[in-house]
Amino acid sequence: MLVERFETRDVARIVVFAAIMAVLGLPGAVTLFGGAVPITLQSMGAMLAGAVLGPWRGATSIIVFLVLTFAGLPLLSGGRGGAGVFVGPSAGYLAGWVLGAFVVGVIVRFRGRPPVWWRTALGCLVGGMAVVYAIGVPVQAAVTHLPLGKTVLSALVFVPGDLLKVVFATIVTMALWRAYPRAFELK
Numbered sequence: 401m402l403v404e405r406f407e408t409r410d411v412a413r414i415v416v417f418a419a420i421m422a423v424l425g426l427p428g429a430v431t432l433f434g435g436a437v438p439i440t441l442q443s444m445g446a447m448l449a450g451a452v453l454g455p456w457r458g459a460t461s462i463i464v465f466l467v468l469t470f471a472g473l474p475l476l477s478g479g480r481g482g483a484g485v486f487v488g489p490s491a492g493y494l495a496g497w498v499l500g501a502f503v504v505g506v507i508v509r510f511r512g513r514p515p516v517w518w519r520t521a522l523g524c525l526v527g528g529m530a531v532v533y534a535i536g537v538p539v540q541a542a543v544t545h546l547p548l549g550k551t552v553l554s555a556l557v558f559v560p561g562d563l564l565k566v567v568f569a570t571i572v573t574m575a576l577w578r579a580y581p582r583a584f585e586l587k
């Protein structure tokens with residue numbers, strides 16, 4: 401099926417992961433070297449949503465989180481929210497979380513296979529980092545009117561932390577798979 405239908409249980413899972421995104425915003429935002437885009441644990445939420453829920457449900461949970469944020473709830477790290485953040489320097493990263501979670505899910509669940517650690521790590525690297533940066537960095541450059549090259553260099557500050565998030569998301573995903581495989585609901 402090209403587009404999946406969700407059951408009630410799926411809706412519950414989607415809401416849980418939207419809530420996890422909100423919780424990951426609670427520790428706050430760190431901005432290094434006067435950057436326009438914060439370092440936040442929420443990028444790991446997008447990795448986990450795709451890895452555990454799969455592409456459609458994972459991406460939908462991020463959309464639910466973003467709709468609530470757009471509506472004005474202060475769910476982004478540092479207690480931010482509202483329509484303004486969707487035209488700000490981090491707008492592309494927010495969109496990137498949706499596509500990124502989808503790509504993580506496609507890779508982790510490749511052809512309906514169960515999660516294994518290396519595909520989970522690869523999925524988080526490609527979907528959770530490469531895809532998110534590929535959308536986020538050009539939008540950041542456009543919004544801040546900074547040359548793309550300089551924006552790419554400024555985004556390097558995210559790499560060490562995001563690599564740690566890949567490792568952590570992989571460990572959490574594999575532990576959850578062993579302890580509670582029903583959370584994944586492979587079809």
Ligand SMILES: O=C(O)CCCC[C@@H]1SC[C@@H]2NC(=O)N[C@@H]21
Pocket residue numbers: 437438439440441443476477485490493494532533536558561562
């Ligand atoms: O809170 C926001 O306004 C969105 C923040 C986007 C942060 C991006 S996601 C990828 C990279 N890793 C981080 O920790 N921060 C940036």
